[in-house]
Amino acid sequence: MVVQEISYANFMDNSIVYDAMQMLWYDLLNSLALKHDFAYKPYLNSLLANGEKDRDANPIFNTFIQESNRAVRIIQIPEEEQQATHIQAYLNVFGDEEYDEKVIDELVIHLVYSETARNLTKDWMKAWLVDGIEKEEMETLLEEQSLLLEEAA
Secondary structure (H helix, E strand, O other), X not given: OOOOOOOOOOOOOOHHHHHHHHHHHHHHHHHHHHHHOOOOEOOOOOEOOOOOEOOOOOOOEEEEEOOOOEEEEEEEOOHHHOOOOOEEEEEEEEOOHHHOOOOEEEEEEEEOXXXXXXXXXXXXXXXXXXXXXXXXXXXXXXXXXXXXXXXXX
């Protein structure tokens, strides 16, 4: 059996490739969840009003860990919209107590898919979801690694 390498470059134009790209992110999370024994669930609706899957890649992936009240959202963009090495991340608060919504601390990652982006995303997800790094330390980590990427580009 010959296994063919999938090119994710056209993920926005091909629903099969989009779904494969999305599974890549869930597989990454599953490997962390199995290794570190935690449960997760999505916190954002990924369906359109007509019930079809929303494939706009904002987000392509989202997960929430109830025990830590932390979430990760990945927004993926096509290569033609950014440099191939594009990856940025920041911390955000999702929800609004004023409207009786649960407030969730989330790590938002904005990227063009690459092996570098995949590896950094895995490291950041582990630091945020598994290691429970405090917000200030996480922000410093994200800033330092972003600067290193810019210097390398």
